[in-house]
Amino acid sequence: MAEIYIVGTAHVLKESVEEVCRVIEEVKPDAVAVELCPKRYNALINNIQSISLSDVLKGGNISLALLQIVLAYFQRKIGEETGVKPGEEMLTAIKKAKEIGADVLLIDRDIAITFQRLWQKMSFFEKLKFGWNILKGMFGGEEVEDVMNNVDSLVEEFRKVSPKAGEVLIDERDAYMTYNIIKASENYDKIVVVVGAGHKKGIESYLKNPEKIPPIEKLLEVKKSRFSVSKAIGWILSALIVGTFAYILTKLGSEMALKAFMYWFLINGFLSALGATLALAHPLSILVAFLCAWLTSVNPLIGAGWVSGYVELRMRKPSVEDIVDLLNASSLKDLWRNKAFRVLLVAALTNIGSMIGTIYGAYVVLQMTGIDIRKLLIP
Incomplete structure (x- = not known):
C-alpha cells in the first residue's frame, strides 16, 4: 500500500498553487493524482473546450448546457479577483510531476457523466433553487477570501441548497476518486493527491473505510430514460x-x-x-x-x-x-x-x-x- 498525501486546494487561490509545489517537491512521489478526467485534462492542457450546440438542442439539454456555462463563468470571475486561473493548481501539479519524473493519474469521473447524473437526480425545484443561488452568487458582494477559506461551511451550504447536487458533485466523486487512488496504490510507493478542499475530508474517510465505497458501476450509471x-x-x-x-x-x-x-x-x-x-x-x-x-x-x-x-x-x-x-x-x-x-x-x-x-x-x-x-x- 502506497503512502498517500492529500493536498486540498481552493481552485482559484494562489496559496493553493504554492502548496501544491511545496508538497510535491518535499514528498517526491512516484505518482501525482489530480482531480481531472481525460476530457477536462485535455481541455486544460490544450486551453480549449468545445460544445456541440446541435447535440445540445437535439438532446434537449439546453438548461444543462447553460448551467455548465454559468458555473464556469462564476469560477472564472473568482479567479480573476484572486489572480489565479481556474485549474492552475492542477496544471502546476502536472508540471511538477513531469519535472520529477512522476506519473500523472487522472482520478476524477468523466465530467459528462457527472453533469448527466446531476441533472437526472435533481428535482425541478432543486434545479430552480440551485440556479438561483448560482446567479445570486454571480451578482452578490460576498468576499472571495471568506468563501474560499471556509470550505466546510461552503460545502454544507451547498448541500442545503440542493442535497442531490451535493451527493452527485461531492459524495459520489469522493468515492470514485478514492476507488482510483486505492487501485493506483498497488503500483506506487508514494502518491500525492491534488483535489479541491471540499473533497479532502470525504476521500480521507473513504480511505479509512474502503468498504463504504459504493459499487463503481453504480457511480457511472446514466439512466437512458426514467419516470419524472x-x-x-x-x-x-x-x-x-x-x-x-x-x-x-x-x-x-x-x-x-x-x-x-x-x-x-x-x-x-x-x-x-x-x-x-x-x-x-x-x-x-x-x-x-x-x-x-x-x-x-x-x-x-x-x-x-x-x-x-x-x-x-x-x-x-x-x-x-x-x-x-x-x-x-x-x-x-x-x-x-x-x-x-x-x-x-x-x-x-x-x-x-x-x-x-x-x-x-x-x-x-x-x-x-x-x-x-x-x-x-x-x-
Whole structure:
C-alpha cells in the first residue's frame, strides 16, 4: 500500500498553487493524482473546450448546457479577483510531476457523466433553487477570501441548497476518486493527491473505510430514460388538452372547436415568440417559435425552444471561436454578445414562453367548455 498525501486546494487561490509545489517537491512521489478526467485534462492542457450546440438542442439539454456555462463563468470571475486561473493548481501539479519524473493519474469521473447524473437526480425545484443561488452568487458582494477559506461551511451550504447536487458533485466523486487512488496504490510507493478542499475530508474517510465505497458501476450509471414528475405532468397536460378539443368538437361543434384552436394557437405562439424576442433572436427564429408552439405544447417529446434554437443556430452560425469564447467569457456583456450563448438563450427563453403559453392556453380553452376551473382546483 502506497503512502498517500492529500493536498486540498481552493481552485482559484494562489496559496493553493504554492502548496501544491511545496508538497510535491518535499514528498517526491512516484505518482501525482489530480482531480481531472481525460476530457477536462485535455481541455486544460490544450486551453480549449468545445460544445456541440446541435447535440445540445437535439438532446434537449439546453438548461444543462447553460448551467455548465454559468458555473464556469462564476469560477472564472473568482479567479480573476484572486489572480489565479481556474485549474492552475492542477496544471502546476502536472508540471511538477513531469519535472520529477512522476506519473500523472487522472482520478476524477468523466465530467459528462457527472453533469448527466446531476441533472437526472435533481428535482425541478432543486434545479430552480440551485440556479438561483448560482446567479445570486454571480451578482452578490460576498468576499472571495471568506468563501474560499471556509470550505466546510461552503460545502454544507451547498448541500442545503440542493442535497442531490451535493451527493452527485461531492459524495459520489469522493468515492470514485478514492476507488482510483486505492487501485493506483498497488503500483506506487508514494502518491500525492491534488483535489479541491471540499473533497479532502470525504476521500480521507473513504480511505479509512474502503468498504463504504459504493459499487463503481453504480457511480457511472446514466439512466437512458426514467419516470419524472415533470414528464408525467407533461403527458397528463397533453392528454387533457387533446381530450378538451375532442370534447369541444363533438359536443359544441366545429365552429367552437376552430375558435378554441385559434385561441390555443395565438396564446402559445405569442408567448413563445415573446421569449425568443427577449433573447433578441433572429426574425426567422421568432417566426418559427410562433408557428410551432401550438404543436410542441401538446408533444412532451419536443420543445418549441429546441426548434427555434436550431433555426437560430443555422441563421447565426456560431464559429468554433464563438464556442471557445463562450466558455472563456469574462463579463456578462461578453456572454450577451456571443452567438453561441445567444442560441442557447433563445432556446431557453422560447421554452419558458411556451410553458407559460401552454398553461394559460389550456386554462382559456377549458373555460370555453363551460367548466369552472376554479371549482375543480378548489373543492
